[in-house]
Amino acid sequence: IVLVVSLLLGALYQPLESNGLFATQKPGEFDVVARNILLVTAHPDDESLFFAPTILSLVEKSRKASINFYQLCLSAGNAEGLGETRKTELGRSLDVLGVPETKRWLNEHPNLQDNLTAHWDADLIASVLKKYVSDHNIDTILTFDEKGISSHPNHKSIPTGVQALIKNLGETSSKHPLRLFTLVTASLPYKYLSFASVGLSKAEMYAFRGMQKLELLIIDILSIWYPEILTPAIPLNRDAQAMPVFVSDFRGYQKAIESMQAHESQLVWFRYLNVAFSKYLWVNAYVEL
Numbered sequence: 001i002v003l004v005v006s007l008l009l010g011a012l013y014q015p016l017e018s019n020g021l022f023a024t025q026k027p028g029e030f031d032v033v034a035r036n037i038l039l040v041t042a043h044p045d046d047e048s049l050f051f052a053p054t055i056l057s058l059v060e061k062s063r064k065a066s067i068n069f070y071q072l073c074l075s076a077g078n079a080e081g082l083g084e085t086r087k088t089e090l091g092r093s094l095d096v097l098g099v100p101e102t103k104r105w106l107n108e109h110p111n112l113q114d115n116l117t118a119h120w121d122a123d124l125i126a127s128v129l130k131k132y133v134s135d136h137n138i139d140t141i142l143t144f145d146e147k148g149i150s151s152h153p154n155h156k157s158i159p160t161g162v163q164a165l166i167k168n169l170g171e172t173s174s175k176h177p178l179r180l181f182t183l184v185t186a187s188l189p190y191k192y193l194s195f196a197s198v199g200l201s202k203a204e205m206y207a208f209r210g211m212q213k214l215e216l217l218i219i220d221i222l223s224i225w226y227p228e229i230l231t232p233a234i235p236l237n238r239d240a241q242a243m244p245v246f247v248s249d250f251r252g253y254q255k256a257i258e259s260m261q262a263h264e265s266q267l268v269w270f271r272y273l274n275v276a277f278s279k280y281l282w283v284n285a286y287v288e289l
Contacts, residue, residue, distance in 0.1 A: 012195060012198055012249055012250045012253075013249055013250060014249050015053075015057070015246075015247060015248055015249040015252055016201075016202055016205060016245075016247045017057055017244075017245060017246045017247065018205050018208070018209075018239070018242040018243065018244065018245045019239045019240070019242040019243065019244040019245070020057060020058075020061070020239075020244065020246065021033040021034050021061075021066075021067065021239065022034040022037070022140050022179070022181055022244050022286070022288075023237050023239040023240040024179065024240050024288060025236065025237050025240035031236075031237035031240050032139075032176070032179070033237075033239075034067060034139060034140035034179075035067055035068065035137075035139055035140075036067070036068045036070070036136055036137050036138045036139050036140070037058060037067055037068070037069050037070065037138070037139075037140045037141075037142060038070045038071070038072060038129075038132060038133065038136070038138045038140070038141050038142070039051060039054065039055065039058075039069070039070070039071045039072070039141075039142045039143070040072050040074065040129065040141055040142070040143040040158055040162070041071070041072070041073050041074065041143070041144075041158075042073070042074055042075060042114075042144070042152065042154040042155050042157075042158060043073065043074075043075055043077040043086075043114050043154065044073060044076065044077045044086040044087070044089055044090035044093070044106075044263060044266075045077070045086075045089070045090075045093070045260065045263040045266050046073070046155075047071065047073070047090075047093060047094065047097065047259070048093050048097075048256060048259040048260040048262075048263065048281075049260065049271075049274065049275075049278065049280060049281070050144070050149055050183060050280045050284075051142070051183065051280075051284060052097060052248070052252070052255065052256035052259060052280075052281055053246040053247065053248040053252060053256070053280075053281070053282065053283060053284045054142065054183075054246045054284045055069075055071070055097045055098075055099065056097060056098070056246075056248065056252050056255060056256075057246045059097065059098040059099060060098075062103075063098075068103070068136070069099070069103065070103045070104065070105075070132070070136060070138070071094065071099050071103065071104045071105070072104070072105050072106075072107060072129075072132055073090060073104075073105070073106045073107065074107045074109075074112050074120075074125070074128065074154075074158070075107065075108070075109075075112050075113055075114050075154070076106060076108055076114070077114045078113060078114055079113070079114035079115060079116070082265050085265050086263070086265060086266075087106055089262050089263045089264065089265060089266075090106060090262075090263075092262035093259040093260070093262040093263060094259075095262075096255060096258045096259040096262060097255065097259050105132070107128055109124070109128060111124055112124065112125070112128070114154065115153070115154065116152065116153070117153065118153060118154070119153045119154075119156065119157045120153075120154055120157035120158070120161065121157075121161075122157065122160040122161045122163070122164040123161075123164055124161070125157065125158060125160075125161025125162070125164070125165075126161050126162070126164040126165035126168060128161075129141075129161065129162065129165050130165060130168070130169075133165065133169075133178060138178065139176065139178060139179065140178075140179045140180075140181065141162050141178065141179070141180050141181070142181050142182075142183070142286065143158045143159055143162060143180070143182060143183070144156065144158055144159060144182060144183055144185075145159060145182035145183055145184060145185050145287070145289075146159055146160070146182070147185035148185065149183065149185050149191075149280065159180065159182050159289060162178075162180045163180065163289065165178065166178050166180060179288060180288065180289045181244060181286040181287065181288050181289070182286060182287060182288075182289055183280075183284055183285070183286055184285045184286065184287055186279060190279065191278065191279055191280075192277040192278060192279065193277075193279050194276065194277045194278065194279065194282070195253070195282055197279035197282055197283045198247055198248075198282050198283060201245060201247050201283045201285070202247060205242075205245060205247075208242060212238055212241065212242075243285055243286065243287065244285070244286040245283070245284070245285045245286070246283070246284045246285075247282065247283050248281070248282050248283070252282075253281055253282055256281040257275060257281070260275055260281075
């Protein structure tokens with residue numbers, strides 16, 4: 001027990017990621033990596049509750065000029081008449097997470113309002129996103145998956161809207177296709193593992209890397225006899241084989257907490273439970289749609 005606890009606590013002191021540039025590669029083609037990334041959320045506080053590990057990692061990369069990272073919130077969260085307050089809170093939260101004012105936006109559209117029972121129109125979402133994608137040469141969009149993490153219908157609407165945009169751009173644009181990666185909705189028990197999810201995620205990532213090294217060793221040995229077959233003309237990007245995963249350390253978790261504290265109007269009792277137990281303040285994993 002002492003060994004398990006020690007390993008788990010040790011895992012909290014170093015961030016880790018896999019495929020942090022969202023690399024993909026189809027057979028016989030060159031790899032594609034993200035250069036201009038747009039994170040799309042539904043309401044103020046989504047960035048804190050669900051995407052903080054991703055934001056912290058990508059903001060750090062953008063400071064090193066390896067990517068451009070942008071954030072767009074599609075509504076002011078005005079369901080309770082607190083829209084103006086929540087706008088201010090969103091700005092404070094993104095300040096904590098390090099997103100510059102020039103790279104973040106809050107959309108306000110009368111038909112994209114915070115509503116627990118309403119699904120947003122996919123074509124409307126696509127039309128709103130199109131300007132941002134065009135103006136900033138966005139090649140990769142991150143957002144919720146079709147389960148929406150919390151099952152909120154506004155969350156669940158966004159990937160459908162992005163897919164509508166991708167279809168539209170595919171018919172009208174000659175640029176490289178826009179890609180969509182969605183945050184994986186975990187099963188209920190795993191969703192609330194809190195910091196225990198860090199140890200599990202890191203174990204999975206190290207196991208995958210170990211299997212990759214074993215695969216490379218086998219290929220190196222076999223290539224002695226079959227060099228033409230096992231040495232592809234187009235080099236393989238090993239990152240493209242891995243799921244994009246971002247794991248925060250304890251400092252990253254503290255930043256996520258601090259950003260959530262900026263949303264004072266939303267700090268009701270059940271959100272304290274969410275902040276205490278949710279894996280999403282520690283771990284984000286994505287799949288491409």
